[in-house]
Amino acid sequence: MERSELVELLSPEGLRLLDSLPPYESAANVVRVVSDLRKAGHAPGLVAAVLGQSRLRARAVPKFGEFAGRMLFTETGLEQATRLRVAALHAGRFAGASLNRVVDLGCGIGGDAMALAAMDLEVTAVDADEVTATVASFNLAPFENATVLNADAESVDLTGFDAAWLDPARRTAGHTNTSRLTRPEDYSPSLDFVFGLRERMPIGVKLGPGHDREQIPVDAEAQWVSVDGKLVEMALWFGSLARTGIRRSALLLGRDGSHELNAPADSEDAPVGVLGDYLYEPDGAIIRARLIGDLARSLDALMLSESIAYLTSASLVRTPFATAFRVLETLPVDEKKLRLALQERRIGTLEIKKRGVDVDPATLRTRLRLKGPESGTLVLTRAAGHRVALLVERVSALS
Incomplete structure (x- = not known):
């Protein structure tokens, strides 16, 4: 927002006009609103200023809730x-x-x-x-x-x-x-x-x-x-x-x-263990704080591979600090064999998660040529240092 635009916006007319606008819906709706405001005699600069703020107020709702409708914003701010x-x-x-x-x-x-x-x-x-x-x-x-x-x-x-x-x-x-x-x-x-x-x-x-x-x-x-x-x-x-x-x-x-x-300090990582029936993906805050080891010990879990933020255990322990997945199958890592395995299971919708492997999920999803009515989640990572492809299902929200 430039200074001149802010001056327009903070005028009595500008603030009244901003507060009178209907909630921002979409860019397509803006064309009609602009036309209506110009027909009502409002200057182009003022129309641009209030519509820009209306859009920012809509974007601000996830951060500021109901207060967003009474605030002003800049894009960067x-x-x-x-x-x-x-x-x-x-x-x-x-x-x-x-x-x-x-x-x-x-x-x-x-x-x-x-x-x-x-x-x-x-x-x-x-x-x-x-x-x-x-x-x-x-x-x-x-x-x-x-x-x-x-x-x-x-x-x-x-x-x-x-x-x-x-x-x-x-x-x-x-x-x-x-x-x-x-x-x-x-x-x-x-x-x-x-x-x-x-x-x-x-x-x-x-x-x-x-x-x-x-x-x-x-x-x-x-x-x-x-x-x-x-x-x-x-x-x-x-x-x-x-x-x-x-x-x-x-x-x-x-x-x-x-x-x-x-x-009191970064926690020591848990030992690496064999793949169990459950896989845990720690929340990003746990990973950044380097508290994965403490989380693993609270779950009686082990690291799936050294320096990779996946944990595994034989049994499910409910926790708010990680998303849990039930391991269904270990699939082939080879792309051609993986494609055939997914086709056999009629999986047409696939969520791909990856850690510790150089894979672009979007590109891989296209190459897999998925077809079928089923959906699934594929985890591409390393277990004890070796590449693995795991077909998993998300466990219901943990608390």
């Missing part, structure tokens, strides 16, 4: 914004540690700052980009205990603050068509500044879930979070925001609530 459910957990850390004056350095559109303010904490949200800071101001307007500054995070006077939350920008500058930054020194604020700040006050830091683990400071509690099976972030906690004795945590949030596995 929405992409990097914390889900409201996760932001509430962040805010709970600060409230639980009695850290009442919090500065949010790199606030983006204000998702985390909203959660902090909702906890009755005094929040100052800071963003270097003028448009983003203005959007954050709009989103935080209902909270009298929230202030927004358009400033560089590294230049803000931190006197009087109890703690800081930081979500460094990990994409190039701009509001659309940005690209991911690969070097931490290019983040804004830089990781050197971020980690240096922990010497002054308790801090929490949000980074991508695939961030280089070698860069995690030894005094951090590192927590990987997945929502409905999707890995969404790694959060680092320092000082009084970190829990005693915990350095690695995997937090899973789903429709059935939250589940956490934590440890």
Whole structure:
């Protein structure tokens, strides 16, 4: 979103028009809406601005629920914004540690700052980009205990603050068509500044879930979070925001609530064993936190192969931390023989999962020339170092 577009949007006419639009449905529906708005006499720039926001509000619902309909967004800001459910957990850390004056350095559109303010904490949200800071101001307007500054995070006077939350920008500058930054020194604020700040006050830091683990400071509690099976972030906690004795945590949030596995350090992998009747695929948060060994021991399971995140056991143990599959058959690894085996079983719809093998599932699915009314799940991986093809069926949701 450009500054001129935001000016159009924030006019009384713009906000009234935005709130009057029906829920965004599809790009095809936009043509009709544009025609109706232009016939009503609205300027092209204003029409483009409100329809862009209507589309972003629809996309924001999975992250912000019913609040999305009362917020403003930028493309990049929405992409990097914390889900409201996760932001509430962040805010709970600060409230639980009695850290009442919090500065949010790199606030983006204000998702985390909203959660902090909702906890009755005094929040100052800071963003270097003028448009983003203005959007954050709009989103935080209902909270009298929230202030927004358009400033560089590294230049803000931190006197009087109890703690800081930081979500460094990990994409190039701009509001659309940005690209991911690969070097931490290019983040804004830089990781050197971020980690240096922990010497002054308790801090929490949000980074991508695939961030280089070698860069995690030894005094951090590192927590990987997945929502409905999707890995969404790694959060680092320092000082009084970190829990005693915990350095690695995997937090899973789903429709059935939250589940956490934590440890004082990376867990040692379980031994490799023979393929049993059940195969377990750990949640991404468990894998990133390197708690596969602890999970295996809780299931009385073994690794299927060294350094591959599949577990196996002779019996089923229900757990929220992994998806379980019943092993039906071991099929040929050779592609021609595999195709014949699947044809014999009349499998026309096939889910292909793979780990530890160089296979493109989409390409392989085409080459297998699947036909038939049956469906199945194929796991391509290694067992004790050797390639295997396993026909499995998913066990009903575990709890």
